[in-house]
Amino acid sequence: MRPVEPWLRLAESVLIPPIAVWFRWHFEGMELIPPHGPALVAANHISYFDPLGHGYFIEKAGRRPRFLAKAELYKNPVVGKVLTGAGQIRVERGTGDHAPVDNALDALNRGKLVVVYPESTITKNEDSSPMQGKSGIARLALAAHTPVIPVAIWGSQHVWQRTGKRSLKFGRPIWVKAGPPIDFSDREDGRDDPKVLRGVVDDVMKELGVLVEDLRARYPERWR
Numbered sequence: 001m002r003p004v005e006p007w008l009r010l011a012e013s014v015l016i017p018p019i020a021v022w023f024r025w026h027f028e029g030m031e032l033i034p035p036h037g038p039a040l041v042a043a044n045h046i047s048y049f050d051p052l053g054h055g056y057f058i059e060k061a062g063r064r065p066r067f068l069a070k071a072e073l074y075k076n077p078v079v080g081k082v083l084t085g086a087g088q089i090r091v092e093r094g095t096g097d098h099a100p101v102d103n104a105l106d107a108l109n110r111g112k113l114v115v116v117y118p119e120s121t122i123t124k125n126e127d128s129s130p131m132q133g134k135s136g137i138a139r140l141a142l143a144a145h146t147p148v149i150p151v152a153i154w155g156s157q158h159v160w161q162r163t164g165k166r167s168l169k170f171g172r173p174i175w176v177k178a179g180p181p182i183d184f185s186d187r188e189d190g191r192d193d194p195k196v197l198r199g200v201v202d203d204v205m206k207e208l209g210v211l212v213e214d215l216r217a218r219y220p221e222r223w224r
Contacts, residue, residue, distance in 0.1 A: 012059060019052055023155075024171050029178030032149060033061035039113040040146045041065070041178075042137050042204045044212055045121065046128045047156035049174075054115055054151060057176040063113045068100055068136075089114070101139050108144040115151075116140065118204060128157050128216075130208045138184075138200035142191040147181035148204050152211035154219055173223055175215045179207050 033039065043054050051067055058065045068089045089107065091100040104114045118133030125131055141148050155174040158167045182203060190196030 023174045026175045030061045032178040038108040041115045041149045043151045045117040049156040049160040053153045065115045067115045133201040133205045135197045138197040147183045149181045150179040150207040154215035
């Protein structure tokens with residue numbers, strides 16, 4: 001098996017310097033990311049730029065993230081090679097395949113930090129608030145005996161979307177904030193109960209919504 005860390009270091013050296021200089025970053029709650037050991041991050045999804053923003057935040061916290069990445073990205077010969085070499089986790093959306101959860105659980109068991117977008121797609125809400133999440137984040141949290149760290153981003157929705165207005169204006173603020181880890185250890189016996197899983201997901205999305213609303217309320221007015 002090829003070593004993973006060199007690919008991650010390559011991606012960091014290529015991607016992070018330009019975005020670090022181009023945008024005006026504001027990070028909060030970085031100390032809530034554990035410096036080592038398994039960590040499960042749930043993130044909101046408002047832009048194609050989000051993995052870069054969340055990844056930069058996590059890298060600044062001293063960790064290297066493993067993302068659950070949609071299978072379509074692997075069709076690009078360059079992007080797909082980098083994602084595979086860097087140990088990112090491929091997801092075939094809409095197939096019911098359990099392999100992504102199993103692979104993410106394996107990464108957590110090996111002490112890695114895994115990032116999940118519980119919505120599984122960019123939010124369709126006009127105000128960019130989080131939509132209802134899917135059960136994968138709950139299954140992972142309960143199976144891995146790992147708290148969920150909510151991490152929200154704001155400002156990226158103006159940068160990179162499939163359609164609509166985009167802006168790469170120099171100095172645009174991108175804000176990222178982590179909230180306190182959410183402990184679901186008291187629900188682990190219900191890991192196969194759909195009602196328990198839905199409750200865990202709803203609690204995660206509620207906390208993400210609180211973080212998003214806080215960032216939205218404080219984001220600089222002239223950049224809105």
